[in-house]
Amino acid sequence: MELDQIAEGFVRLALKLNLYDEGFVDAYFGPKGLKPAPDPAGASSEKYNQLLSECRGLLEALVKMKKESRTRHLESLLVAAHARLEQKLGKEFSFDEESALLYETVAPQHTETELQDRKKKLESFVPGSGDLTERFNRYREQFIVSRNVLPKVFEAAMAEARKRTLEAMHLPKQERFECEYVENAKAGWSAYNWYLGDAKSTIQVNTIVPIYIEQMIHWASHEGYPGHHVQGILRDFELYQKRGWIEFSIAPLYCPSGILSEGGADFGVEVAFPGNDKLTFEKEVLYPIAGLDAANASEYEKIMKLRKDLSQIASIEAARGYVDGRLTRDETKRWYVEYALEHPDRAENRMRFIDNYRSYIINYSVGETLVRNFVDQKAKSSSEKWSVLADLFATPCTPQMIQR
């Protein structure tokens, strides 16, 4: 079997798996002819077993190939699909085993003492007295973007992130995005980018939970520029169309590239808005459009930075405890409230994310550190960060490959 045939085999396999495991494929913009017909009969062990043996066949053919970046990337996709199929057939992996197979990464462990220490750091900065979670959520209310001005605020953030990205990198002329505001109670995510092919994306904002001013630029960069929308364009145009590598016409959700995508999207915020740029733009442009008082903007940013240091590790430990059966559902929710300072009404929403995505949660913060280390090591100036970041999505890459 030739390498191109193995790659096509993977695309066919992933599209078939997606018939039964909806959401396995996050985006597909390859040949329509590879898409299987819908199967109204639905999933069965027999079908998963069939796919598993197809997957093994492709892996066996691949190990005979020369080890270079394209084969290594393809192998990582097949290993992840294999693990996902085994899970569908009832095999149980621990949180760390799962993340190692799906994302080639195990998240560092953090003790409860560490969480308490980080919580203490935050205590003195949040105005008021009493329980920190309650105090934090009350304080944060003054930064809510109301639903009627949300599109105006978010689209101003998108326009700025896009402008900065287009100044730093070339994108195809037809490139564009659309924003949609949805109320999705089941999803567990708050914003999502759907890459549609031909440099187009739909970006959805989920209004089921309150939206805060600092999320505007974060999402504009993460979902759009230079995040998922731009990542999609680079894979599509540079790897699939230019090189003809068909495995890049598909983006499976649960695979090692996932950690680079999420980590790169989070890290992209500071590439597009370095130093104080985010805060300055928020104060000068976004707060006024949102009708919010910018007087406390700097204090709020500091508090949110400390909260991020706490909630990122708290969220991973909560998910790890829950998936591994050490924490019950209620205990996990309490953990979110206590250490991620989540509003008790929104802890259920956090659970939905964990129910749906499990160890995927590590991709954000662990991925951000991974991509930051890589980019900071390679880029000689802050303007060079753009090209190093773009290269990550314009070359076949896996987390293991960028760690050395």
Ligand SMILES: [Zn+2]
């Ligand atoms: Zn994302």
